Amino acid sequence: MPRNRNRFSGRTALVTGGGSGIGRTLALAFAAEGARVVVAGRTRASLDETVGLVERDGGTAFARVADVSRAADLDALVRAAVDRFGSLDVAVNNAGVLRAGRPLADVDEEDWQSMIDTNLTGVFLALRAEVRQMRTQPGGGAIVNVSSNIGVHRQIRGLTGYATSKAAVTALTRGAALEHLGDGVRINAVSPGPSETAMSLRPGESLDERALRMKEQSPLGRVSSTEEVAQAVLYLASDDAASVVGTDLVIDGGTAL
Numbered sequence: 663m664p665r666n667r668n669r670f671s672g673r674t675a676l677v678t679g680g681g682s683g684i685g686r687t688l689a690l691a692f693a694a695e696g697a698r699v700v701v702a703g704r705t706r707a708s709l710d711e712t713v714g715l716v717e718r719d720g721g722t723a724f725a726r727v728a729d730v731s732r733a734a735d736l737d738a739l740v741r742a743a744v745d746r747f748g749s750l751d752v753a754v755n756n757a758g759v760l761r762a763g764r765p766l767a768d769v770d771e772e773d774w775q776s777m778i779d780t781n782l783t784g785v786f787l788a789l790r791a792e793v794r795q796m797r798t799q800p801g802g803g804a805i806v807n808v809s810s811n812i813g814v815h816r817q818i819r820g821l822t823g824y825a826t827s828k829a830a831v832t833a834l835t836r837g838a839a840l841e842h843l844g845d846g847v848r849i850n851a852v853s854p855g856p857s858e859t860a861m862s863l864r865p866g867e868s869l870d871e872r873a874l875r876m877k878e879q880s881p882l883g884r885v886s887s888t889e890e891v892a893q894a895v896l897y898l899a900s901d902d903a904a905s906v907v908g909t910d911l912v913i914d915g916g917t918a919l
């Protein structure tokens with residue numbers, strides 16, 4: 663997608679889950695608009711690959727291994743971003759996991775807990791570390807949480823644990839937005855629907871099979887591209903959205919209608 667804007671020039675943008683999927687596209691999109699990018703996740707190799715792609719395009723990025731379910735990792739991540747680039751102006755809390763397939767009565771506690779730990783507690787811990795830094799900066803900051811249309815907007819059988827973790831991100835976003843706007847920190851969320859990553863594939867499903875399913879199930883007739891999701895995040899993180907606070911922007915081709 664051609665870009666002729668430079669909305670993040672001189673700013674530092676942190677993307678959790680930046681080693682793959684939507685997070686990788688976010689890293690590339692922020693860098694293309696002038697941001698210095700920090701990507702975080704649990705897998706060093708995939709993060710390094712994202713950094714390589716950003717640098718190939720002429721951007722600046724660095725990778726740090728961090729597990730968002732650990733408070734110490736998030737605190738150290740924010741410190742590392744500030745040590746390297748001098749500030750933390752934008753953060754996208756995108757890391758997430760989906761364990762699917764069973765009705766609630768048959769869900770393992772381990773699967774439930776992993777989704778709560780990453781999708782909910784991970785966003786809380788990230789927000790806390792990010793706001794603590796941003797409120798000390800003259801320019802404040804902007805944060806976007808990546809939720810899902812499954813949760814507040816839509817339910818799917820077998821995804822109740824995932825939906826619960828993501829619905830809570832909406833409440834977390836709204837509450838934190840209210841509490842910290844006065845600190846100069848603007849907080850919003852996006853709720854993607856089926857997007858062009860492995861997460862939207864059913865077990866054993868091929869890309870062609872997913873495309874056929876989308877034709878039937880989605881009013882738009884296809885998955886969203888990661889670039890389409892990224893552009894919505896960039897809008898919310900930018901000064902274009904200076905008066906947008908605590909919103910939850912659904913990008914799902916109408917699947918939750």
Ligand SMILES: NC(=O)c1ccc[n+]([C@@H]2O[C@H](COP(=O)([O-])OP(=O)(O)OC[C@H]3O[C@@H](n4cnc5c(N)ncnc54)[C@H](OP(=O)(O)O)[C@@H]3O)[C@@H](O)[C@H]2O)c1
Nearest residue numbers: 679682683684703704705729730757758810856857859862
């Ligand atoms: N794709 C969709 O259809 C869709 C729809 C709605 C919402 N979403 C949301 O969009 C976000 C990105 O998903 P995606 O589709 O791009 O899938 P993905 O490629 O699987 O990305 C998820 C990323 O999160 C990281 N991650 C997982 N657990 C982590 C942890 N504990 N600490 C740090 N990083 C962790 C993963 O890296 P490591 O495993 O290396 O840590 C991975 O890079 C997720 O929050 C997801 O719920 C996706």
